[in-house]
Amino acid sequence: MAMRMSTLFLRTLREDPADAELPGHKLLVRAGYIRRVAPGVYTWLPLGLRVLQKVEGVVREEMNRIGAQEVRLPALLPREPYEATGRWTEYGEALFRLQDRKGSDMLLGPTHEEIFCLTVKDMYSSYKDLPLSLYQIQTKYRDEARPRAGLLRGREFIMKDSYSFDVDQAGLQKSYDAHREAYVRIFDRLGFEYVIVHADSGAMGGSASEEFLAVSEFGEDTFVRDEHGYAANVEAVQVPQAAEVDASAVPAAQVHDTPDTPTIDTLVARLNEAHPREDGRAWTAADTLKNVLVMLHQPDGTREPLAVGVPGDREVDPKRLEAQVAPAEPEPFTDEDFAAFPALAKGYIGPGALGEDKPAGIRYLLDPSIAVGSEWVTGADERGKHVLHLVHGRDFTADGTIQAAQIREGDPSPDGHGSLTLARGMEMGHIFQLGTKYAEALGLKVLDENGKLVTVTMGSYGVGVSRSVAAVAEGNRDEAGLVWPRAFAPADVHLVATGKDEAVFVAAEEIVSGLEAQDLTVLYDDRRKVSPGVKFKDAELIGVPTIVVVGKGLADGKIEIKDRRSGDRREVPVEDAVAEVLREVRG
Amino acid sequence: MAMRMSTLFLRTLREDPADAELPGHKLLVRAGYIRRVAPGVYTWLPLGLRVLQKVEGVVREEMNRIGAQEVRLPALLPREPYEATGRWTEYGEALFRLQDRKGSDMLLGPTHEEIFCLTVKDMYSSYKDLPLSLYQIQTKYRDEARPRAGLLRGREFIMKDSYSFDVDQAGLQKSYDAHREAYVRIFDRLGFEYVIVHADSGAMGGSASEEFLAVSEFGEDTFVRDEHGYAANVEAVQVPQAAEVDASAVPAAQVHDTPDTPTIDTLVARLNEAHPREDGRAWTAADTLKNVLVMLHQPDGTREPLAVGVPGDREVDPKRLEAQVAPAEPEPFTDEDFAAFPALAKGYIGPGALGEDKPAGIRYLLDPSIAVGSEWVTGADERGKHVLHLVHGRDFTADGTIQAAQIREGDPSPDGHGSLTLARGMEMGHIFQLGTKYAEALGLKVLDENGKLVTVTMGSYGVGVSRSVAAVAEGNRDEAGLVWPRAFAPADVHLVATGKDEAVFVAAEEIVSGLEAQDLTVLYDDRRKVSPGVKFKDAELIGVPTIVVVGKGLADGKIEIKDRRSGDRREVPVEDAVAEVLREVRG
Structure with a gap:
């Protein structure tokens, strides 16, 4: 071709x-x-579509290899099943909703757990029908708030989504493992650097889940890893509960005037100045307990305040907090909100006001690093006052813990046997053990061996197909342009004919025919009025792995073969052109 | 496989x-x-998806053969370009509209003239870039009022749509002809009976257009054809203007009392009773002029009355009328409407009241079969009165003509050299010469040879891909089930293993492997607890062209090969199974 x-x-x-x-x-x-049509909405031009189809081909092969069966569900879906699982509401603004001419509510599918569940329910009824894995490669829709990152955060995008159906957890584990292996093969073949991280299940529900992240400084996700192979999305890092410490020597809590210290920095400066420690150690932010208020917006429109207590030297990580409170969305606490809770002294909020049974009546959750027995400086719930020697468990308690504090480079691994480094990645795949959440909501049950109805256990698995094209491009480029891996290049060979000599084009045509006869795909630059410089620049930009130049050298019976990635070039006799190119392409 | x-x-x-x-x-x-998810919205199950992909493959091959280039545009589109061409409104309720989270209006693409036009505008600027033909195989959306006919009238469906871009009409004609030939090849390969008919361009705009209809009694379209090869959709039939006749012998118009004759039948009976003709010929419905009132609903919400005059022996054909008044939609004239036009005497409406300059002020269009000089009996615009000897051109005129009367079996062909027969069909393909309508609205111009900006001339061409699967199924079935043509069957061979003898399954597995080694796709019924009867029934229903039965005969070293279409069956030695099946499959 x-x-x-x-x-x-x-x-x-x-x-x-x-x-x-x-x-x-x-x-x-x-x-x-590609070309943008609207924010987060792209057209695939001929070269792009070829790359996309090759990525689809790899995904399809690996899904078929594990016995998953391909189907294709619609993108335009009725509201009812999503209502039954709660996702019609939970998805919030990310769901594209519309009405048909009869006024029926419909949606554009962001992911298809509900419809797959109903399809299987409609057709299967016995444990003998399971296990089952189905997949589709399909266009999906999510109304992203910030569709800036091109194909990486499209509002219309192509995904491979699959779903497994088993009678029990052991079956699910097998299906999950099979998918995990398929994903490892897919991403190995795609050829960009990736890492498999423990992930938060988020709004999907379910228990275990892992993400496949393409490692990239441009990634929107932050993940951690340690020297022993632990890796997790920051949202999924489980900071262990700090062990209780002995507080018997801690003096009784004392309230002090600390005027004009609404921030941690001003507070620490004031403490060191006005309340130096007996042992001479300086106060630091780590000695203070910071209480952060947020307002949770539930998908149903209701609002609920939440207080999060973290050591003063750490921020609340917005993404970790979001993951913990999903499907609610945390918003900053406004002055209006403060006005509604007069028990809160802004800038001086302490545990005295927080907790469901305290004056403000606000749920109060602590970072698990805050040990029972540890002592803190924190707000005294009165403007210009803080309290010292406040001991967790002795002087205050909270309603529970929350995994929402910032994770920092060098933090200990959750298992205590390593230390964490942080990096950024782009989510390319996500595998979930959903369990029975969807099957329960939609009544997908089968008869087990004993003739008893059991709820089916599901897994859900996604690969971002259009995203993967973006990730391959991000991972394979240089100053001059794209540098496709052979398996995904839009053509096997880019043949550039230069000059005005008719003989050049005759020879080039012959080589093109010879390569076509060998089943290679050739991108042939046959333009007559374009300069060699422009043609070479285009070839570098387009990034086909093997570039063949038929030009001046032809007078001496030579053509040039250039490797796009290494830049290596060599001249070969024109009569060997096809054979030499084949050697390059097929190795 | x-x-x-x-x-x-x-x-x-x-x-x-x-x-x-x-x-x-x-x-x-x-x-x-397939399986229904919502009205007009279907899931493709594994077997269906295989057929669909084969149809897609044929379409893709034939589009590539004429040099059309494959791209993929989004389905979720911004409103603005459709606003610019007027289709945002003209599409009426058939367009799925929605808003994104920022409140921007978007739509689900029903067809993509606008976006293709803009894409080319964005990239091309010279006549040297043309001709160009682009296509996509893509999911499309139309909110059909009556999505009853399954895949034939889906609300989400798969279409191949292509668009040609030329500098002039001669170029467009070439692109159109190339598409027409490609469509002939596509539909020849699909293997159902089809007819190419002249079509109405409808809301698409543009000049010439033809439809490819699958001939079927279940079709939603009516078409005509004659013995000389003329064929047209009824909407596109152009009844020629009848030649003027000599009215010099016609008496002056006379108003008569015709009490209780609000219908053509009652009127004709009354005429024959009370006003017998001098020459003894009986009055028939064909002697009367029927004036039908409709209310046109414009896409912008405005309403406009229209009167259509047809011979009393014909109805106004709703589809022909719709095509003529599109994008307006004709609705019946209600009693309320009559009340608003007191000049209209319901049941006795005549040309005296009709026409833009007449008392009612309603636009009045005549069927072209109504010759100047022809005489009619028609309403006298007074309850219980009709007028005889009313001559067109002498006693009344209209505002113009309209092609809206019923076409009947035996009507003369528009060219006068044949007579029409009627049949029904399902629209599978449609090719349009759009001209400059879209390019004009969206500013797609290129520089011509003389450096002058010219508006690009477009063609638009569609194949219903999911519809074609339905048409192949409609055209290839019998009492027992589907009977796929080889090229579109979900498998090459359906191998049925029957009985409880382990040897049967061992032999069957061997044959499966042998066929797989020959690159055939086998649907293998390896179910152990299903009766032979059910298996045979399933095989007939599923409709793979070659059925192989491994069962009782195996004891004598025989298996059976059955042709699904003819029902012919023959026994062959088990050791020849693969070779014999190959002979069936590859011919």
């Missing part, structure tokens, strides 16, 4: 598109692979 | 689904190819 650049629907751009943020994405636009 | 029925996601049904109307559609549901 040959694509001729004289007719190919392609225009390369010299300038970066204004709306693109990521370098790989900029190159995909500049090289004519 | 083998699909084992013990694990294949498939349940055949003995009963017809309640919501299905067409026999082929019922079979697709019963045989486990």
Whole structure:
């Protein structure tokens, strides 16, 4: 197959598109692979579609290999099943909702647990029918708040989603493991650096889940790993509960005037100045207990305040907090909110006011690093006053703990046997053990061996297919353009014919035919009025792995073969062109 | 490749689904190819998806053959371009509209002229870039009022749509002809009976257009054809203007009392009784002029009355009328409407009241069969009165003509050289010469040879891909089930192993492996606890063209090969099984 650049629907751009943020994405636009139609909504141009279809092919192969069966569900879905599982509401603004001409509520599927569940319910009724794994490669919709990152955060995007159905947890574990192995093979083949991290199940529900992250400084996710192989999304890091410490030597709590100390920094300065410690150690932010108020917005529109207590040297991590309170969305506590809770002294809030049974009546959760027996300086619930020597468990308690404090480079691993480093990644795959949440809500039961109805146990597994194209592009590029791995390049060979000599084009055509006869796909730059410089630049930008140049050297019976990645080039006799290119391509 | 029925996601049904109307559609549901999720919205199960992908493959091959380039545009689209061409409004309720989280209006693409136009505008600027043909195979959305006909009238459906771009009409004609030839090849390969008919361009705009209809009694479209090869959708039939006739001998118009004759039948009876003709010929409905009132509902919400005059022996054909007044929708004239126009005497309406310059002020259009000089009996605009000898052109005129009267079996062909027969069909493909309508509205211009900006001329071409699966099923079935043509069958061979003898399954597995080694796809019924009768029934229902039975005969070293279509069966030695099946499959 040959694509001729004289007719190919392609225009390369010299300038970066204004709306693109990521370098790989900029190159995909500049090289004519994709084009934006609306925020987060893209067109796949001929070269882009070829790459996309190759990625789809790899995903399909690996899903078929584990015995998953391909189906295709609609994207336009009725409200009722999503209502039954609560997701019609829980998805909040991320769900594209619409009404048909009869006024029936419909949605554009963001993920299809409900409909797969109903399809299986409709067809299967016995444990003998299971296990079952189904998948689809399909266009999905999510109304992202910030669709900036190009294909990485599309509002219309292509996903492979699969679902497993088993009678029990042991079966689910097997299906999950099979998917995990398939995903490892998929991402190994895609060829970008990735890491498998423990993940938070979020709004999906369910128990165990892991994410496949492409490692990239441009990633939107932060993950941690340690030297022993532990890796987790920050949202999923479980900071262990600190062991109780002996507080018998701690003096009784004392309230002190600390005027004008509404921030941790001003408080620490004041403490060191006015209340130096007996042992001479300086007060630091780590000695203080910071109580952060947020307002939770529930999907049903109701609002509920929450107080989070963390050591003063750490922030509350918005993503960790979000994951903990989902599907509610935390919003900053406004002055209006403060006005509604007069027991709260803004800037001086302490455990005295917090907790469901305390004056403000606000649920109060502590970071698990705050040990029972540990002593703190914290707000005294009165403007300009703090309390010293306040001991957790002696002088105050909370309603529970929450995994919401910032994780920092060098923090101990949750198992205590290592220390964490932080990095960024892009979510490419996510596997979930859903358990019975969806099957329960939608009544998917089968008869077991004893003729008893049991609720089916589900798993859910996704690969971002259009995202993967973006990740391959991010991971395979240089200054001059894209550098596709062979398996995903839009063509096997980019043949550039240069100059005005008719003999060049005759020879080039012959080589194209020879390569086509070998089943190679050739991108042939047959443009007559374009300079060699522009053609070479386009070839670098487009990034086909093997570039063949038929030009001046032809007078001496030579053509040039260039490796896009290494830049290595060599001349070969024109009569060996096809054989030499084949050697490059097939190795 | 083998699909084992013990694990294949498939349940055949003995009963017809309640919501299905067409026999082929019922079979697709019963045989486990598709399943309804919502009205007009379907899931493709494993067998169905295989057929769909094969149809897609044929369409893709033929589009590539004419040099059309594949791309993929989004389905979720911004309002603005559709606003610019007027289709945001014109599509009426058939358009799925929605808003994103920021309140921006969006739509689900029913067809993509606008976005293709903008994509080309964005990339091309010179006549040298043209001609260009682009296509996509994509999911589309239309909120059909009556999504009853299964896949034939889906609200979410798969279409191949392509668009051609040329500098002039000669170029468009070439692109159109190339598409037409590609469509002939596609529908020849799909193998159902089809006819190419002149079509109405409808809301699409543009000049020439043709439809490819699958001939079927269940079709929603009516078409005509004559013995000389003329064929047209009824909406597109152009009844020629009848030649003027000599009215010099017609007496002056006379108003007569015709009490209680609000219908054509009662009027004709009254005429024959009270006003016999001098020459003894009986009055018939064809001597009367019927004036039908409708209210046009414009997409912008405004309403406008219209009167249509047709010979009394013909009805106004709702589909022909709709096509003529699109994008307005004609609705029946209500009593309330009559009340608003007191000049109209319901049941006795004549040309005296009709016309933009007449008392009622209603636009009045005549069927072109009504010749100037022809005489009519028609309402006298007074309750219980009709007028005789009313001559068109002498006693009344209208505001114009309209192609809205019923076409009947035996009517003359528009060219006068044949007579029409009527039949029904299902629209499978539609090709349009759009001209400059879209390019004009969206500013798609290129520089021509002389450096002058010219508006690009477009064509638009669609194939209903999911519809085609339905049409293949409608055209290939019998009492027992589906009878797939080889090219679209979900498998090459359906191998049925029967009985409890382990040797049968061992032999069957060997044959499966042998067929797989020959690159055949086998649907293997390896179920152990299902009776031979059920297995045979399932095989007939599913409709794979070659059925192989490994069962009782194996004791004598024989297996059976059955042709699903002809029912022919023959026994062959088990050791020849693979070779004999190959002969069947590859011919």
